[in-house]
Amino acid sequence: MQLLCLGISYQNAAVSVREKFAISNKQIIECQESFKSMTDQGDFVILSTCNRVEYYIYSRVSLNELFERFVNYWKEQNLWHSDDKNLFYQIEGSQVFEHLCSVLSGMDSMVLGETEIVKQVKDAYHFCLEQKFTGKELNQLFQKSFSVGKKIRTQTQIQTGQVSVGSVAVDLAAKIFGELSEQKIMIIGAGDNSRVTAQSLMSRGAQSVIVSNRSHDKAVDLAEHLGGSAIRFDDWEATLAQVDIIISSTGSPHFVIEPTHIEKVRKQRKYKELCIIDLAIPRDVNPAVTEFSEVYLYDMDTLSQLADKGKEHRQKQLIKAKAIISEAFDIKPKQAPNQQSSPDSLAASNFNTL
Amino acid sequence: MDLTFIIILLASIGSGIHWNLAANNKSSLVSLIIVLCTFFLVTYQVYIRGQAAQQCPINSVQELLIFISWSILLFYLVIGKIYRLSFLGLLTLPAVALFEVLGLIPSLQMAFPSAQRAINPILEWHVFLLLLAYGALGQAALAGVLFLQLHRVLKKSNFSNRLFSQMPPIGRLSEAIKRLLWLGFSLLTIGIILGFKLDYAADSFKFYLACGTWVSYFVLIIVDKIRGLPLKLMSIYVLALYILNLILLVSI
Numbered sequence: 001m002q003l004l005c006l007g008i009s010y011q012n013a014a015v016s017v018r019e020k021f022a023i024s025n026k027q028i029i030e031c032q033e034s035f036k037s038m039t040d041q042g043d044f045v046i047l048s049t050c051n052r053v054e055y056y057i058y059s060r061v062s063l064n065e066l067f068e069r070f071v072n073y074w075k076e077q078n079l080w081h082s083d084d085k086n087l088f089y090q091i092e093g094s095q096v097f098e099h100l101c102s103v104l105s106g107m108d109s110m111v112l113g114e115t116e117i118v119k120q121v122k123d124a125y126h127f128c129l130e131q132k133f134t135g136k137e138l139n140q141l142f143q144k145s146f147s148v149g150k151k152i153r154t155q156t157q158i159q160t161g162q163v164s165v166g167s168v169a170v171d172l173a174a175k176i177f178g179e180l181s182e183q184k185i186m187i188i189g190a191g192d193n194s195r196v197t198a199q200s201l202m203s204r205g206a207q208s209v210i211v212s213n214r215s216h217d218k219a220v221d222l223a224e225h226l227g228g229s230a231i232r233f234d235d236w237e238a239t240l241a242q243v244d245i246i247i248s249s250t251g252s253p254h255f256v257i258e259p260t261h262i263e264k265v266r267k268q269r270k271y272k273e274l275c276i277i278d279l280a281i282p283r284d285v286n287p288a289v290t291e292f293s294e295v296y297l298y299d300m301d302t303l304s305q306l307a308d309k310g311k312e313h314r315q316k317q318l319i320k321a322k323a324i325i326s327e328a329f330d331i332k333p334k335q336a337p338n339q340q341s342s343p344d345s346l347a348a349s350n351f352n353t354l
Numbered sequence: 355m356d357l358t359f360i361i362i363l364l365a366s367i368g369s370g371i372h373w374n375l376a377a378n379n380k381s382s383l384v385s386l387i388i389v390l391c392t393f394f395l396v397t398y399q400v401y402i403r404g405q406a407a408q409q410c411p412i413n414s415v416q417e418l419l420i421f422i423s424w425s426i427l428l429f430y431l432v433i434g435k436i437y438r439l440s441f442l443g444l445l446t447l448p449a450v451a452l453f454e455v456l457g458l459i460p461s462l463q464m465a466f467p468s469a470q471r472a473i474n475p476i477l478e479w480h481v482f483l484l485l486l487a488y489g490a491l492g493q494a495a496l497a498g499v500l501f502l503q504l505h506r507v508l509k510k511s512n513f514s515n516r517l518f519s520q521m522p523p524i525g526r527l528s529e530a531i532k533r534l535l536w537l538g539f540s541l542l543t544i545g546i547i548l549g550f551k552l553d554y555a556a557d558s559f560k561f562y563l564a565c566g567t568w569v570s571y572f573v574l575i576i577v578d579k580i581r582g583l584p585l586k587l588m589s590i591y592v593l594a595l596y597i598l599n600l601i602l603l604v605s606i
Contacts, residue, residue, distance in 0.1 A: 175508065178523035187358025273524055293586040294404060302511045309513075
């Protein structure tokens, strides 16, 4: 009996492939007999997220044999395409533990260090535990991996710093206002950048959004999507006095927000702090607005640089994280999670040391 | 070792620990324990002097500075918890160390001519409230310094500043500055009203200074209330007013 893992992830499979193999809890229950049969009544946990689909299995079947059985099963389901074979990674023995720790700590995630994966793995594991699909060995594997994953997150800074322009913008707004729940946001230009950044702000508690766009229909669509209100493009200046955060991303070839616009509303705003996120290229906001002490302006260059620094910082934490995993299992860090295991590593695998 | 030296040593070590923790993006209970120990030692220092004088210990500039140190620490412990501004410890402990060091200047240890005053509960309360007000306004000035630093970082997008990630948001600092200003002003107002009931008020420079302080803070609060003030300007005023008042107090 040994631990095995079959999976595909964003690293080598496009979303069109991943979505074919995605499996819901309902489908897992429906197909449980097939899985039990393929694993010779082994134990299994199935993790299916938008970025990966992984089967964690404890079975007497060899890795190659198991993969063949799964391929046949997928062929029966009309899911299999001959090109898919190279997209699957097959891991066995101690490397399964190492891989699961990497997944749980966010080391293997598309956004390095992201935390959502922890809940996704926990949900997948608890579902299979409740359905009695797991046994002692898989329970040990997951419990130990949760503990190592937590250690990595607390002892390294793998989740600190922001790695996307949207989240950097939100962090800066939070540094200015603290709680964002009381702040009013105005979006000028209803493009994708604005939408993503506004969504990031709303995920941090912001509630009030006003959208203004040259095409009013687009403004209405985005406002509905965000649960805010839309105003005509000609009216944004009149609304300026009421807002705390402006996200601007129009296709205008010249500045949309000029110092004169701010000057007009300063008294009315009682010199309250105003955060402007300029996501447009060419820029929408005349940098001269920063002459007003209460105005904080951030453009694409600043936000991108910060996001890059965040990524770099998280990358540096990988070495520490790998050392924690090695220490937990007393193994050398592996090079890549998506390589098929060699017979040597098979011999070295000994999960009983957990 | 003399109690003053122990306090200076503790506040200096505490400042170093605070800066080190903040620069390394960490927080620790140790820094709070050091602030608490400093506060208890300064309280004991005030108590000893109070016992010796059998009245509120304000018989020299040194004692005034010690009392203000105590008051600043008190407000730090209160607002640090309420507004999650423990980061202010970074400036509070150095301020305490500075006041204690200033108090060691021989000329500032000389007793005031009016040191031997009759025991009068109104006078004791008057003095106590004014010094408490100086503590609140001092803490407002320190929050102002912190704001000016954060403002500079945010304006220049100089996010490599090692303390940046530990700094509290501007919104929280703004609220703390304004509330401390109101609190200090209210204490000052009550203290001055009590002062009018005292005979000495009419010819005391310290009393005129307190009245002058009251007027300046009153103007600041009213202007902010009626037309609003950019926080940068307000922080500069709060800091400048406090330094001015301290200089006047020390040079009596």
